[in-house]
Amino acid sequence: MNILKFGGSSLASPDRIKLVAETIQKHLKKGPTIAVFSAFGGVTNELLYMAELASKEDGAYKEILAKNEKRHLDAVKALIPVQSQSGILSKVKNEFNRLETLYEGVFLLNELSNKTKHVVSGFGEILSSLIIAEYFKSIEAEVSFVDSRELVICRNMNEKVQVSYEETYRNIQDYFATKNNGLFVVPGFVAKNIQGVPSTLGRGGSDFTAAIFAGALDVEELFIYTDVNGMYTANPSLVSQAYPLKNISYEEAMELSHFGAKVLYPPTLQPLLDKQIKIHIKNTFKAEEEGTIISRSSKENFRWVTGITHIDSIKLLNIEGSGMVGIPGFSKRFFEVLFQENINVVLITQASSEHSICIAVKDDEAEAAKEALDTAFEVEIEQKKIRPVFIEENVAIVALVGDSMKSHHGLSGKMFSALGNNNINIRAIAQGSSERNISAVIAKKDVKKALNTLHEQFFEVPSKELNLFITGVGNVGGKLLAQLQKQEKYLLEKLRLKVRVLGLSNSRKMAFNEDGIDLDNWQEALDNGEAANKQDFFDKVNKLNLRNSIFVDNTASAEIASWYKEYLANSISVVTCNKIACADDFVNYQQLQNLAREYGASFLYETNVGAGLPIIDTLKNLMASGDRIQKIQAVLSGSLNFVFNTYDATEPFYKTVEMAMKEGYTEPDPKIDLSGVDVARKILILARESGLRMELEDIEREDFLSQESLNSETNEKFFELLKKDEPEFQEIYKSAEKNNAQLKYVAQLEDGKAKVGLQEVGSDHPFYNLSGSDNIVLFFTDRYSQQPLIVKGAGAGAEVTASGIFADVIRIGKK
Numbered sequence: 001m002n003i004l005k006f007g008g009s010s011l012a013s014p015d016r017i018k019l020v021a022e023t024i025q026k027h028l029k030k031g032p033t034i035a036v037f038s039a040f041g042g043v044t045n046e047l048l049y050m051a052e053l054a055s056k057e058d059g060a061y062k063e064i065l066a067k068n069e070k071r072h073l074d075a076v077k078a079l080i081p082v083q084s085q086s087g088i089l090s091k092v093k094n095e096f097n098r099l100e101t102l103y104e105g106v107f108l109l110n111e112l113s114n115k116t117k118h119v120v121s122g123f124g125e126i127l128s129s130l131i132i133a134e135y136f137k138s139i140e141a142e143v144s145f146v147d148s149r150e151l152v153i154c155r156n157m158n159e160k161v162q163v164s165y166e167e168t169y170r171n172i173q174d175y176f177a178t179k180n181n182g183l184f185v186v187p188g189f190v191a192k193n194i195q196g197v198p199s200t201l202g203r204g205g206s207d208f209t210a211a212i213f214a215g216a217l218d219v220e221e222l223f224i225y226t227d228v229n230g231m232y233t234a235n236p237s238l239v240s241q242a243y244p245l246k247n248i249s250y251e252e253a254m255e256l257s258h259f260g261a262k263v264l265y266p267p268t269l270q271p272l273l274d275k276q277i278k279i280h281i282k283n284t285f286k287a288e289e290e291g292t293i294i295s296r297s298s299k300e301n302f303r304w305v306t307g308i309t310h311i312d313s314i315k316l317l318n319i320e321g322s323g324m325v326g327i328p329g330f331s332k333r334f335f336e337v338l339f340q341e342n343i344n345v346v347l348i349t350q351a352s353s354e355h356s357i358c359i360a361v362k363d364d365e366a367e368a369a370k371e372a373l374d375t376a377f378e379v380e381i382e383q384k385k386i387r388p389v390f391i392e393e394n395v396a397i398v399a400l401v402g403d404s405m406k407s408h409h410g411l412s413g414k415m416f417s418a419l420g421n422n423n424i425n426i427r428a429i430a431q432g433s434s435e436r437n438i439s440a441v442i443a444k445k446d447v448k449k450a451l452n453t454l455h456e457q458f459f460e461v462p463s464k465e466l467n468l469f470i471t472g473v474g475n476v477g478g479k480l481l482a483q484l485q486k487q488e489k490y491l492l493e494k495l496r497l498k499v500r501v502l503g504l505s506n507s508r509k510m511a512f513n514e515d516g517i518d519l520d521n522w523q524e525a526l527d528n529g530e531a532a533n534k535q536d537f538f539d540k541v542n543k544l545n546l547r548n549s550i551f552v553d554n555t556a557s558a559e560i561a562s563w564y565k566e567y568l569a570n571s572i573s574v575v576t577c578n579k580i581a582c583a584d585d586f587v588n589y590q591q592l593q594n595l596a597r598e599y600g601a602s603f604l605y606e607t608n609v610g611a612g613l614p615i616i617d618t619l620k621n622l623m624a625s626g627d628r629i630q631k632i633q634a635v636l637s638g639s640l641n642f643v644f645n646t647y648d649a650t651e652p653f654y655k656t657v658e659m660a661m662k663e664g665y666t667e668p669d670p671k672i673d674l675s676g677v678d679v680a681r682k683i684l685i686l687a688r689e690s691g692l693r694m695e696l697e698d699i700e701r702e703d704f705l706s707q708e709s710l711n712s713e714t715n716e717k718f719f720e721l722l723k724k725d726e727p728e729f730q731e732i733y734k735s736a737e738k739n740n741a742q743l744k745y746v747a748q749l750e751d752g753k754a755k756v757g758l759q760e761v762g763s764d765h766p767f768y769n770l771s772g773s774d775n776i777v778l779f780f781t782d783r784y785s786q787q788p789l790i791v792k793g794a795g796a797g798a799e800v801t802a803s804g805i806f807a808d809v810i811r812i813g814k815k
Contacts (some may be wrong), residue, residue, distance in 0.1 A: 001176070001215050002033040005188060005210035009227035010284040011128055012041030014078035014199025014258040020284060023225065024183065028141070034217075036148075036188040036210040037132055039124025042187075043068065044203070046175055047099075047202055049190050051120050054103045055112035061103055062185065069096045072127050079135040087617070088134040092127060096589050099123055112814065119201045122149075125187035125206065133185035142182030147211055152191035161202055163212060165271070168774065172216035178749060186213065193472065197795050204265030211279075215271030222277055224264070225284040231256060231263050238448050239455045246291050251296045252306045255401040255437045264282060265739065267293075304411060305458045305727070306402040308451055310446055314346055315366035316392035320356035337376045343369050347397060347439055349428045353521065359429050360441060366391050393429060396447045399439040400454065417459040422547045423571030423600045424450050430433040453547045463496035466813050467546045469503035469572075471537065472554030475524065475664050476577060477506075479802035485519040487806075497813040503541060505532050508639065512540050536728030542570050548600075550812060551579045552805060556667055568595035570602060575808040577607035585679035586693055602806035602815065609636060609682045610775045610795045612804035615658060618791055619689050622781060629690040632749040633788075636682040638773035638796020639665040639673040640745040644758075645771055647743075653729040654722035665773050665796045672717055675710050676701050676745065679756045683747035686777075687754055694754065702757030736760045742768050766790065773797060 006020050006025060011364060017504055024663055027033045038044075050061035072092050076085055100122055129145065136143040151171040153164040175183075186205025193199045201208045207224060214222040222495060228236065230244035231253065248256075250273050257266040263281060272279060282291035324330050331350070334357060338345060347360035354479055361369050380386045387388040393789055400415055412431070415438060428441040456465065470477060485501055491497040500516040504526050511529030518525065518807045530536075539742065541549060551567045552575040553560055561581040564574050576595075596603035599765050609615045620630070632806075635641055642665045646658040658673065660666050666673045678697045687694045703710065706728070709721035722729075736743045741760035761767045770776050775795025778788035794800045 002027040002031055002223070003036070003210055003214045003217070003219055003669075004033060004225060005206055005225045006038065006227045006284065007206065008038040008041040008043070008124075008226075010225055011037065011039075014075050016284070017075070017079060019133060020225070021135065021139070021809060022289060023142075023284065024136075025492075027223075028183060032179065032184070034184045034186055034213055035132075035212065036186045036206055037125060037129045038188050038478075040128050041045075042274065043071075043124035045118050047124055048117065050103060051106055051112050051117060055110060057107060057110055059107070061107075061628055064102065065096070065100060069093070070161050072096075072131065075131055076134070076401075078715055079131065080138045084134070084138050088131060093131050095123060095130075095759060111722055112597055115197065119197075122190035122198055122200050125189045128271065128313065129185050129187035132562075136185070138185055143177070144182060144184050146175070146184050146186045148186050148188070149190050149198055150194045152212060153207065154193055154201065155189045155788070161199065161205075163201070163208075163427070165212075165215075168212060169216040172213055177194045192727055199656050202265070202267070207265040207268040211271045211277075214277050215275060218275055219277060222272065222279050224268075224279060224281045226263060226281060227284060228263060229283045229289045230284060231294075231307065232435065233459045234451050239308075241460055242287070243451075246290060246478060247293050248294065248306055250294060252401055252403055255399070256307050264294075278752055288295075288710075292454035293710045301544045304402055307399050308398065308400055308454045308458070310359075310396055310398045310447055310451060311346065312396040313363045314360045314395060314397060314441075314734065316358060316360055316362055316441060317369055317373070318358050318367060318390045318392065319377075319386060321380070321384075322355065322387030323380050323383070325355055330675045333376065334373070337372050338369060338537070340370045341618040342370055343372075346439065347428070348429045360395075360397060362781040364720075376426050392446045392633065392669045395441050396444045397439050397441055398450045398454065398459070398550075399437045401437045403436060410536070414457060415454060416440070418453050421448060421600060422453050424453070427741040444564050449545050449547045456547070463492065463498055465498045465500065465545075466471075466547060466809060468499060468501045468535070468540045468552055469549065470501060470554065470807065471510075471560060472552075472644055473504055473506050473522075474554070474556075475798035476670040476801045476805070477554040479798045480552070481519055481522055483802055485805050488519075491810075491813075493521070495810065497810065497814065499809065499813070501545070502546070503537065505537050508532055510537050511646075513545065514544060519678075520532060525545075538563060538566055539693055541567070541572060545564075547575065548812070549758055550575055550809060551557050552576070552809070554802075554805065556580070564592055564603070565595055568592060568601045569599055571601050573598045573602040573604070573657040573811070573812050575602075575604050575805055577605070577611075577805055579605075579608045579678070579681045579685065581605075582608055582688070583696055586688070588697055589688060593776040602812045604811060605685075606684050606808050607801050608805035609643065610777065610793075610804075613775055613777075613791055613793050613795060614793050614807075615775075616685070616689055618777075618789070619686060621777065622688065622779065622783075622789070627781045627783050629779065629781055630750070630785060632683070632686055632690070632747075632777065633767075634683065634775070634777040635744050635767055635770055636688075636748045636777070636795065637673055637676075637679045637745055638666075638775055638794065639670075640676075640679070641770060641775070642773040642796065643674075644743040644745065647729070648734060649730050649733045652726050654719050654724060654726070657722065658719070664798050671705075671712070674705055676756050677697050679745060679747050680754075683749055683754045683756060687749050690749070692749075692752060694752075698754065700753070700755035700757075702755070704758045720738070723784050742770075744770065 010020050011017055032646045052659055053061040076088050132141050133145040153167045155162045190198050191199050191201055232244050235243040236242040250269055254269050257264040277292040283289050283435040310344050345359050349358045370391055373389045424442055424446045426440045432440045440807055442591045503512045509526050509529040510532045511525045550573045555578055558580045561578050564581050567574050592603055606616050631802055639660050642660050643656050647653055657670055672678050680701055684696055706725050712718040712721055739760055741762050744761045745758045774797040776792040778787045778790055
């Protein structure tokens, strides 16, 4: 005997039902077949919703009922030839007449009992099975409709159901004792209680029905057809990298289904486990896929962790107090109360001091549990020995599941470390006595991040996904995007990093794509985006709540820099070439450093000094190794170095500055570079990184521009004043030429003091031959006291700045 079960998604339309029929016919060629059917997709939910509406005297249920009746009648008309429709149309209408009568009763009584819920919710399976049985008759198949309510007997306990296996098995065995041919269509989910009243086996009970028939007839294998390719390593709708498992054990399947894997209804395994009946989960729409086989544990399919799952419809109940400590029988009373209220406990954890007990229950049972416990311990609460039960909402359980977890050391450490590194706070922890699962209670908002983090840790080829949100896509930002696109394959193959750009923004527009923005068409995506808004940009990044999120700032905006603390405080790393934040008041600079440490985020700004040169990184490494800075001398402005290397007094100074602007060496406002403010910020950052508490106003600045030009409000006015001041520039140049020196804008830090200014540098100095836009830094330290440690190279330009930002992103990836 073949036993198959088809879920509601497989029966959602007449076309899908025809596809199901093709699958069934393939099984029929191998022998007699029992096919168990769920209701048409979504029908059971609507049946219960109509009952709720009727109980509230809301006549809207009638319209929904009419739509459901039409849906089923339309299915009959689409599946069955006209000449064969009258009988089944009459049956369908008769079932809906019965439903209408039940809803009218609920409406008039303004009452909805559990008994009525069981009755109305089972109509979907009866209707779908009647229609499908008639469809098979119309294609000349040998088919029998088997009313499972006459065979499956259960005992109702409120909404909980227990099957009377002995009687049920005897009924099924007696019925099929002489049935050896054809197709037997069986409605799933429905049963009768011992009083003969229609009942159900619980949501998802069609799986259970199929398993009961398989257990009664002692078949070798049960096929469950659904809309996915089996049981997955994680929920594929939340974890894009999840993949189906070829084989898992009964125990693993039980743990996964208990902790939220919705492919299999948990009680399904009960009738199959003792008889070792295999379950083969397959995709109705992809019959060529292998699916998942659930059977005895096999060493051939060895793995430490089998799957990751979660339950998000729970609440935590906490009871604590000194009156619990050392009191025999307290836990017994606690759990006895829950038992009497028929409340299922999903997870339990107790402090070793016996000062508190924490349990997880289903959302809809939390209030009843609290009320019952507070009543049971009313005396202890009044005497302040314990506190009233506290309900914690918006939580979820994530669980690792695997038969071999108990044999492998360090799994829990890897699990909690991975979650902690992504700032996912763990509220409670529990491990099953079988050691087949490790469960953690976390905030519901972190579920997707947690599942992806754990899947990456335990199931994927060692790689790491970085999710970038970039603001500023001009010169530097555009080059960064080009570099990311060019190096995508290299990063994945060589560094095991998958870098995705999920958000982009400029001053006008912003665009998001949770699946990643196509870097071939990022400009088009941005042009078609919504109006840029810094608050909305942050809110979208924070709401996505993705692991390894990085905010990249390619601007020089003080307003954007003011948002860094929001990102860091939400565990979103910040990478920036914007110097304003690190050169802000020391307390703000320090706050950013503290936030990064507190929330496990990275705050990287290597490009603040020297573009792509590893200046800050070198300084940090010196300090971390115990060295001490004596003096720093540096040329830190690529733009100023370019200007004074190019200017030779044969062309006006302002033309050299214009050339530097066109080449992208200066900021859009060239005064920022020529005033020396930019260099002052850089030496300030180096001073702070070397351990000094210093403010920008503490840095001595020697201006070579006139005060009037420094105060000019527009670039046009600035260049007019540069033309006017040409004689002074000529004089500065000729003085250096006369002394056989080069003009360099030098920053120096020594004895806790810093200064910046234009200097004449002689031929014996390392700065003398510094060409183009290069930067150079001399680190004089305790270890490098005679010969300084020198970092030298290109210190300006969009390409090298972008490469510096790229390098900071990679640092986070390798962290």
